[in-house]
Amino acid sequence: MIDLELLSAALFPDSALTILSISQGNDQHLIVSARTSGGQPACPCCQTVSTSLHSHYPRTLADLPCFGQGVQFQLCVRRFRCRERTCPRQVFCERLDGVALRSARMTERLTGTLQGTALQSGASVGRRIGRTWGIHRSRTTYLRVMRRMTPVPRIKPLKYIGVDDFAFKRGSLYGTLIIDLETGQPVEVLPDRTATTLAHWLRDHPELELATRDRSTEYARGLTEGAPQAQQVLDRWHLVKNLREALERQVQRYQKEMKLALVLEGEHTVLPLCSHSAEQSSQDVTVQKQAQYAKLYAQFQRGHSIAAIVRATGVHRATVHRAIRCQGQVSRRRHARPAGILTPFQTILIERWEAGCRNASQLYRDLVQAGYAGSKRRVILWAQERREVPTPTTPGPFRTSALRNRRSEVGQSSSASSLTVKAASWLLFSLPEDVEEDQQGLIKRLQTCAPLRQAQELVHSFRTMLRTRHGESYPSWAEQVQASGLTELINFAKGLQREGSALLAALTLPYSNGPTEGAVNRLKTIKRPMYGRAGFDLLRLRVLSG
Numbered sequence: 001m002i003d004l005e006l007l008s009a010a011l012f013p014d015s016a017l018t019i020l021s022i023s024q025g026n027d028q029h030l031i032v033s034a035r036t037s038g039g040q041p042a043c044p045c046c047q048t049v050s051t052s053l054h055s056h057y058p059r060t061l062a063d064l065p066c067f068g069q070g071v072q073f074q075l076c077v078r079r080f081r082c083r084e085r086t087c088p089r090q091v092f093c094e095r096l097d098g099v100a101l102r103s104a105r106m107t108e109r110l111t112g113t114l115q116g117t118a119l120q121s122g123a124s125v126g127r128r129i130g131r132t133w134g135i136h137r138s139r140t141t142y143l144r145v146m147r148r149m150t151p152v153p154r155i156k157p158l159k160y161i162g163v164d165d166f167a168f169k170r171g172s173l174y175g176t177l178i179i180d181l182e183t184g185q186p187v188e189v190l191p192d193r194t195a196t197t198l199a200h201w202l203r204d205h206p207e208l209e210l211a212t213r214d215r216s217t218e219y220a221r222g223l224t225e226g227a228p229q230a231q232q233v234l235d236r237w238h239l240v241k242n243l244r245e246a247l248e249r250q251v252q253r254y255q256k257e258m259k260l261a262l263v264l265e266g267e268h269t270v271l272p273l274c275s276h277s278a279e280q281s282s283q284d285v286t287v288q289k290q291a292q293y294a295k296l297y298a299q300f301q302r303g304h305s306i307a308a309i310v311r312a313t314g315v316h317r318a319t320v321h322r323a324i325r326c327q328g329q330v331s332r333r334r335h336a337r338p339a340g341i342l343t344p345f346q347t348i349l350i351e352r353w354e355a356g357c358r359n360a361s362q363l364y365r366d367l368v369q370a371g372y373a374g375s376k377r378r379v380i381l382w383a384q385e386r387r388e389v390p391t392p393t394t395p396g397p398f399r400t401s402a403l404r405n406r407r408s409e410v411g412q413s414s415s416a417s418s419l420t421v422k423a424a425s426w427l428l429f430s431l432p433e434d435v436e437e438d439q440q441g442l443i444k445r446l447q448t449c450a451p452l453r454q455a456q457e458l459v460h461s462f463r464t465m466l467r468t469r470h471g472e473s474y475p476s477w478a479e480q481v482q483a484s485g486l487t488e489l490i491n492f493a494k495g496l497q498r499e500g501s502a503l504l505a506a507l508t509l510p511y512s513n514g515p516t517e518g519a520v521n522r523l524k525t526i527k528r529p530m531y532g533r534a535g536f537d538l539l540r541l542r543v544l545s546g
């Protein structure tokens with residue numbers, strides 16, 4: 001026999017409900033009958049305690065499932081008269097504090113479970129999870145209870161924040177996420193990324209001391225307007241990224257010199273293995289294609305229709321058409337390389353080369369006399385491809401280092417001559433401890449170009465300054481950049497100058513925008529399963545309460 005009194009105390013520890021009976025309802029439900037016990041409730045209007053019972057009424061509440069079955073409370077609740085003459089209320093119902101809210105059809109613990117599930121996984125997934133527990137509620141119920149929530153208000157003052165943007169719709173619509181840098185928790189989601197909206201929010205937080213941000217001018221302006229007292233800190237990751245981009249543009253400017261530094265001692269046969277295997281595989285494909293075309297054309301000649309050939313072979317209709325049009329022969333004309341402007345002069349060039357002329361300018365003059373109308377550069381490239389040792393006109397420093405490197409790293413010549421600007425800039429950007437051993441040779445070759453070596457030194461010293469937080473050496477670094485004459489790095493430094501104290505803070509303080517980037521990532525995992533259907537209010541709620 002169940003001790004109902006014990007059960008009442010266990011099920012409703014904080015409220016005065018007494019269980020009367022438990023029975024099995026139809027459709028897999030346990031019905032728990034209960035009544036409110038004792039106590040005189042106060043009128044919700046005038047707070048006067050009333051002892052004047054008016055009547056009883058039945059109230060039904062759904063509760064969390066038990067033993068895999070739904071639970072329904074059938075309560076007998078009392079109504080009272082308010083005897084206070086001045087009170088506008090004449091009759092009131094007693095409240096079920098700790099059990100259910102006014103007019104609710106579910107107990108507070110069931111509502112809390114629905115809210116928690118919906119917050120973490122969304123209404124649709126929440127509904128599916130709920131079913132496995134025996135909670136059969138619709139998606140709209142999950143949405144409704146979730147919308148009723150409000151983010152928990154902060155108790156501690158907000159001192160350090162991180163600001164970053166995220167996309168509602170990439171390329172066109174953006175919002176702003178603000179996090180507390182001390183806890184890493186989101187504190188606000190704003191519907192756009194304008195300075196005005198941010199400044200408006202910041203004005204309600206005069207206690208702010210510090211804010212990290214990326215290099216967006218809107219955020220800089222918003223922070224200056226809304227929280228002038230707060231120290232702004234640039235994000236270090238963005239600084240490094242912008243520096244690398246500046247270096248890449250700088251290398252782009254010296255592309256010609258870079259190629260020269262790489263090619264001077266480079267092997268003249270560029271990528272021999274690669275081109276050979278490509279040609280080989282291309283020949284294999286042609287042989288297969290020829291066999292296929294011949295087969296298809298033979299079938300056509302035997303009187304089969306195109307549709308019949310398609311059915312029999314499974315080959316695409318367009319291919320059958322092409323095979324018939326070419327009469328079973330693969331046409332190679334389409335793939336043939338057009339004759340270059342140098343082609344008619346190949347015999348003269350080779351003749352002069354064999355005779356020992358290695359001077360590209362001389363070769364070019366000879367060709368012009370023979371009627372060549374192309375550029376000098378083409379002749380230089382032609383000569384470069386064949387040259388095995390640097391020309392006598394190659395400047396001294398290039399020449400000696402070229403010969404030295406050539407002796408030590410003949411094996412790398414093919415990768416050196418095909419090095420792109422991006423790859424070269426990455427090599428120059430990497431700090432010595434991050435470079436693989438086999439890349440050292442390439443870097444040495446790049447360093448033979450004086451401007452690239454200088455750019456590399458400046459980039460490394462900036463990165464070291466950033467890593468070791470030695471912001472005090474920034475002014476001398478900026479002077480060095482100015483004196484270097486490296487345009488792109490000068491532009492980068494000019495851009496930094498506009499950031500003012502936010503830059504110095506990034507170079508000295510330990511704060512960075514990394515945690516905000518992480519929070520944005522988490523926001524994306526909430527946003528994406530909503531498939532763009534849910535509105536901003538729901539996203540904000542889930543980000544702030546989740």
Ligand SMILES: [Zn+2]
Nearest residue numbers: 043046082087
């Ligand atoms: Zn009253």
